[in-house]
Amino acid sequence: MIRISEAAVRSTVQDRGRFGHLRSGVPPAGAADPFALAAANALVGNTDDAAGIEIIGTTFRFSCDDARLVAVTGRDVSLTTRSRLPGWSSVFVRAGQPVTVHAGERTRFAYLAVSGGIATAPVLGSRATYLPADIGAPLRAGDALPLGDADAGAEDAARRAGATVYDGHVRAMAGPHSDRFDTDATRRFFSATFVVEAASDRQGTRLGGVPIAPRAGELLSCGVVAGAVQVPRGGAPIVLLSDHQTTGGYPVIATVIAADLGKVAQSLPGEPLRFYRVERDEALEALRAERRALDGARASA
Amino acid sequence: MKPRVVPFGESALLVELGDEFQENIVGWARAIADRWETTAGFGPAVPAYASALLRFDPLKTAPAEAEKVADAMLARGQFMPTLGNEPRRLVEIPTTYDGPDLAETAERSHLSVEELIALHAEREYTAYFLGFLPGTAYCGRLDPRIVAPRLERPRERVPAGSVAIADGQTIVYPLASPGGWRLIGRTALSMFDPGADDPVRIRAGDRVRFVPL
Numbered sequence: 001m002i003r004i005s006e007a008a009v010r011s012t013v014q015d016r017g018r019f020g021h022l023r024s025g026v027p028p029a030g031a032a033d034p035f036a037l038a039a040a041n042a043l044v045g046n047t048d049d050a051a052g053i054e055i056i057g058t059t060f061r062f063s064c065d066d067a068r069l070v071a072v073t074g075r076d077v078s079l080t081t082r083s084r085l086p087g088w089s090s091v092f093v094r095a096g097q098p099v100t101v102h103a104g105e106r107t108r109f110a111y112l113a114v115s116g117g118i119a120t121a122p123v124l125g126s127r128a129t130y131l132p133a134d135i136g137a138p139l140r141a142g143d144a145l146p147l148g149d150a151d152a153g154a155e156d157a158a159r160r161a162g163a164t165v166y167d168g169h170v171r172a173m174a175g176p177h178s179d180r181f182d183t184d185a186t187r188r189f190f191s192a193t194f195v196v197e198a199a200s201d202r203q204g205t206r207l208g209g210v211p212i213a214p215r216a217g218e219l220l221s222c223g224v225v226a227g228a229v230q231v232p233r234g235g236a237p238i239v240l241l242s243d244h245q246t247t248g249g250y251p252v253i254a255t256v257i258a259a260d261l262g263k264v265a266q267s268l269p270g271e272p273l274r275f276y277r278v279e280r281d282e283a284l285e286a287l288r289a290e291r292r293a294l295d296g297a298r299a300s301a
Numbered sequence: 302m303k304p305r306v307v308p309f310g311e312s313a314l315l316v317e318l319g320d321e322f323q324e325n326i327v328g329w330a331r332a333i334a335d336r337w338e339t340t341a342g343f344g345p346a347v348p349a350y351a352s353a354l355l356r357f358d359p360l361k362t363a364p365a366e367a368e369k370v371a372d373a374m375l376a377r378g379q380f381m382p383t384l385g386n387e388p389r390r391l392v393e394i395p396t397t398y399d400g401p402d403l404a405e406t407a408e409r410s411h412l413s414v415e416e417l418i419a420l421h422a423e424r425e426y427t428a429y430f431l432g433f434l435p436g437t438a439y440c441g442r443l444d445p446r447i448v449a450p451r452l453e454r455p456r457e458r459v460p461a462g463s464v465a466i467a468d469g470q471t472i473v474y475p476l477a478s479p480g481g482w483r484l485i486g487r488t489a490l491s492m493f494d495p496g497a498d499d500p501v502r503i504r505a506g507d508r509v510r511f512v513p514l
Contacts, residue, residue: 019356022347023334024493024501025431025475123495133435133476135495176307176315220322221432223347223354225313247349247432255310283311284359291360 001065001144002114005098009057011139013118014111014242016049018126018135022246028226029128029135030242032109032202033262035290036073039161040113042298043071043090045152050117051127053139055110060101062112067094069115069152075166075266076104092157106166108266116150130243161297166266171278171286172229172254180214180251181231188212189229189253190277194237198269202243204230205264207273211235214251221249227256227264229275239264259286306371311359314371318379319351326351327429329379331505333371341370348505349430350439392503394473396422396464396511400484402452406466410448418513420444421485426471426509431501436475436493438503443469455481462487464511471511473503486511 004011014037017030031037031054041050053060055074064070069090072079077087080100085091087110093099103110120127120136129136139145178186194207213235224230228240230250239256240248241264254275256264267273302320309315316333318326333353334346343357357367398418407417426440443449443466451467456479459465463474465482474480475492492502503509 019345021435021500022345022356023431023505024435025433025437026435026495026500124500132478133493133495173308173310176309176317220320220350220352222315222317222349222352223432225310225354225356227310245433246347247430252309257310258312280308280311280364284364287311287360 004062004143006059006061007139008055008060011055012129014054015051015127018128020125029130032265035262037111040071040073040111042294044069044113044115046117052113058103063098074110076106077110078102088161088163090159092154115152116148119146119148168273170260172256172275177251194273196267204238204240207237221247224248228252229254257283314355316353322350391508394488394511396486397514398486400486402483403485406483422511422513428503428507430505436501440509441470451481
């Protein structure tokens with residue numbers, strides 16, 4: 001069991017997402033910063049589909065009933081056991097030892113992975129929490145969650161993973177609705193500096209600063225993915241994140257590459273965001289680089 | 302518009318079948334989604350009015366390979382049958398017609414409230430696809446005498462179970478959520494149960510009827 005004594009502002013169990021019921025309108029949910037959760041899992045020797053805890057705000061404090069490896073990732077994060085330790089590294093904690101996850105000034109989402117993974121009962125094939133439909137619930141002080149069996153031990157501690165550089169430079173592929181925008185709008189989109197708006201959440205990051213008008217005309221709703229940059233009629237783009245609705249009726253000017261989704265999710269209100277146009281080959285190469293980084297960080301469980 | 306396959310990021314393709322809403326195209330989109338999931342097996346698909354989103358893992362399936370399969374499906378044309386020939390289910394939705402937009406919607410359609418209710422309840426609808434929120438089935442078509450554009454100012458909170466109409470279609474809001482459709486009634490029937498094996502009340506392709514209480 002992992003026992004939570006402080007649950008920050010909002011913390012939820014998340015995994016890589018629930019992709020088996022998109023056709024029923026069930027959003028994928030899962031970690032808003034997918035690479036950060038994947039890195040935390042790798043550091044403690046978990047598989048990619050293990051569940052961890054997504055933490056918003058401060059302070060999150062816990063202990064485990066038996067010895068475990070833990071890792072915290074995300075933007076500007078660290079943890080304390082007996083001493084303060086950096087994020088993006090694995091730490092061995094003994095049974096009952098209290099651990100505090102620290103969020104910094106720039107943290108939007110912190111991810112905690114524990115060796116063995118959070119072993120709550122899957123719902124519709126995933127442990128991802130989706131609060132609007134009461135799939136899972138916000139964690140509270142006093143909660144105890146089951147953990148899976150863990151093979152990784154003390155010898156696997158102090159592994160490190162390269163932290164994402166959360167610099168607001170985001171790569172995106174054009175489309176799929178490129179022909180709904182004139183060339184000037186597309187050029188502006190890929191050269192402007194947008195500002196993240198306060199109304200951003202796990203459903204999407206809202207951008208202000210530079211209106212990008214789509215051409216007139218109706219668009220029939222179609223299936224969408226996380227990373228899709230929708231442009232509603234008002235011209236303020238929304239980058240869809242993991243809690244996004246499964247279909248959308250706004251034209252999508254560009255799609256953020258999977259490897260850079262975390263940079264969008266972790267950006268704070270008021271911060272700048274810029275989009276750089278890439279082709280599919282570069283998006284794939286970025287995914288392969290992530291895979292290599294995860295393999296390199298993986299504890300030898 | 303000529304049907305085509307376009308990339309949607311590196312991990313999905315969007316099959317676009319047209320830019321107008323037609324019932325035969327909805328069936329085509331669903332057939333492509335079914336085949337993508339069962340025959341190709343590269344990942345899940347999301348059909349909608351005139352498109353199918355096809356997902357795949359680009360580290361396992363090369364995008365060019367996924368595209369080749371999607372193109373081949375498209376080439377089979379619009380008369381590709383949907384998989385499985387089981388008779389379409391009929392789902393009945395017991396409805397109390399007392400929604401806050403009922404009177405205004407009747408008035409703008411030059412109908413009495415009773416006439417509007419009768420027109421809404423007498424038709425058997427088809428569930429085209431699910432989207433928006435878990436279990437939201439887009440059903441149509443409404444009788445053309447019911448003139449109902451979306452509200453100019455969407456509500457911040459629509460109660461779960463609200464029966465609503467807009468743009469020639471009707472839905473039941475499965476969860477409390479913001480919403481811009483016109484609320485004409487409500488049902489006590491749950492539209493989404495995450496604990497069930499099949500979590501949704503209405504599936505795409507079902508026949509749907511609203512039964513006045």
